[in-house]
Amino acid sequence: MLLAYRNLLRAFRSAALVAAGGLGIATPLPAAPLPTTVIAALREANISLKNIGVYVQNVNAAQPLLDYRGRRPMDPASTMKLLTTAAALEQLGPDFTWKTEAYADGPIKNGVLQGNLYLKGYGDPLLTLERFWMLLRQLRQAGVRVIRGNLVLDKRYFHVPYRDPATFDDEPYKPYNAAPNALTVNFRVTEFRFLPEPARRTVRIVADPRPDGVRVINRLRLTHGACGAWRERLKQRVLPSRHGMTVLFDGRYAAACGEKSAYLRLYRNGGYVYSVFKQLWKTLGGVLNGALREGATPANATWLATANSPPLAVVERSLNKYSNNFMARQLFLTLGAETAGPPGLLENARQAVRRWLRRKGLHFPSLVMENGAGLSRTARITPQDLAAVLLAMHRSPFMPEYISTLPIAAVDGTMKKRLSGTPAASHAHIKTGTLDGVKAIAGYVRSRDGGTWSVAFLINDPHASAGAAAGDALLEWIYDYPPQRGDRTPRSRAREKLPGLGDYR
Known part of the structure; x- marks a missing residue:
């Protein structure tokens, strides 16, 4: 009799949620405390409850199911990319593309360019070796075989002050420390x-x-x-x-x-592009006589070829699924250049994000964005605000494109090896974030009963590297919500102090 009543109650709740969903609201749910499985995993990792923030809300609900220190500004690591990609997707559009152009400042006679070749970049974050080779192939098809002049790189579309790549973590040769540049090939790796x-x-x-x-x-x-x-x-x-x-x-x-x-990442940008150009140009039967130069493309230069990137929706898929910091920084500066005019500046990019937030009716007073990638020690956002971005994008006309950029638990990207073999596998689209002292997850979970939940879980703790199990426990708990029979998790208010727990460190 009790089981029948529970099933009836669950069916009634699901029906009410669907009915209310058509009005953009959901039936109120009792707030939940921090799950005991999450607490146990944090205790096992020696992570203090004072150093976490959790916010969970149904996409159709007006109030959170779980809010544990969710209003505290924290370092989000790469989950900051959720905000960058959301703002870019809506302001630039999913079909936005980048271009890389080739120009000549002299005539072409019998296959010989009697002048300089200019490569003009617009910040393409996905100019791979294959696509760069195709650009050079277009040049050969345009009749160029020998370049008598120099190879001139025009990278004025961005303005990025030089910063020692060793500054962040003393790892100057790691690919994630590559600085953005308006003309970069193959992530410079x-x-x-x-x-x-x-x-x-x-x-x-x-x-x-x-x-x-x-x-x-x-x-x-x-x-x-x-x-x-x-x-x-x-x-x-x-x-x-x-x-x-x-x-x-x-x-x-x-x-x-x-x-x-x-x-x-072994070389600064110009030397890398020049070296790769020479190698690929040679395989195409081409000859470059000149040296490397940087400068502006003359207004009267002759256009020769253009390489177009995949659309933004496709680029963001690679960016978020594999948490590519270089691509995120390129996108961030592109947002600044496209909304305020070139050159792309960090401050213009930050203002573009804040304007987008205002249009969405979102006010994030504690938000700090350094470079849009989360590769930062100063970036800050609250778990509640991160969840608000997810809720806003779930109501966006570009919601399918946005969700498709996120790693799928136990399937691909940075979540490929997580939640494997659990019922929650493939039921969560989650962006991950990791820095020394930071572990984060944020995204969407499709629960067992068909509900969709936004979740943000940030850990800023010296032992954060051991926090993945706690994040997985939270995702499994959301997938199983409402609790199945035998789950004795109390339904006390989430914002109340957990009796008897305190801070165990």
Whole structure:
């Protein structure tokens, strides 16, 4: 009899929610406390309750189901990308594209460009090697084979003051520390592929693209056994010199690993683009006689070719699913340039986001955006405000495009290895964020009964790196809401102090 009553009550609640959803509201739900499974996971990770913030709300509800310290400004790490991509998607449109253009300032006679070649960038965050090669192929089709002059890079569409890439975390060669630039190819990274050759008892290393002046020293030792944590056994050092870069690889590499890759950002932007251009141009039968220069494209220059990016909706999918900091920073400056005019400035980008928030009726007084990517120690947003962005985008005409950019639990992106084998697998679209001392998740969960919930869970704690289990526990709890039979979680007010818990650290 009790089970029948519970099923009837659940059916009535779902029906009421659907009916109210047509009016844009939902039946009020009793507020919930911080789930005991989440508390247990935090205790196991030695993370203080004082250092977390949680906000959970049904997309059709007027009030949150769970608000635990949700009004506290916190470092969101890469979940800040949710705000950047939301504002850009609505202000630029899902079909917005970037372009990269090629111009000549001299005549072309018998395949010879008697002048300079200009490459003019507009901030394309996804100008990969393949697409750059296609641009060069267009130049060959336009009749250019030999370039007598220089290769001139026009990057004036952005204005970004130089900042030492080692400033953030003393890791200047990590790809995520690449600064934005109006003309960047292939994220400015070099891929190092490790190819085990058991017959020769060696590991071959292939660098692609390999900029001029890069020397690779291979001291890897091929071993047997499981692959395991192969990156922890791999030691790498970058040794700059006046003549280029030396990259040293040392350590043990198991044959069972098969082919793996590591990525490094070795050169500043101009030298990288120039080197890659020369290599690709040569494969197309082209010749470049001149050197690298930077400058403005002359007003009377002749257009030769254009490379267009995929549409913004597609670009944001790569950006959010794999939490690409470089792409987020490119998008942020693009937003500034497109809304206030070039050059793209950080302050103009911040103002564009705030104007979008005002149009949405959102007021975030504690919001601090440094670069739009969350790769920052000064960025701040509250869990409640982060959830408000999610709620606003769920009502947006571009809601399907936005949600499709987020990693799917146990399926792809940065959530591919999380919630695998649980009932919540594939039922959550979640953006993750990680920095030293920060662990964050934010996104949408589709619960067992068909409800859709926005969630923001931020951890700012010295032990935050161990906080993934707590985040997963929260997502599973939301998926199972309302509680199934046997769940004894009390339904006390979420904002009240949890009796008997306090702060256990």
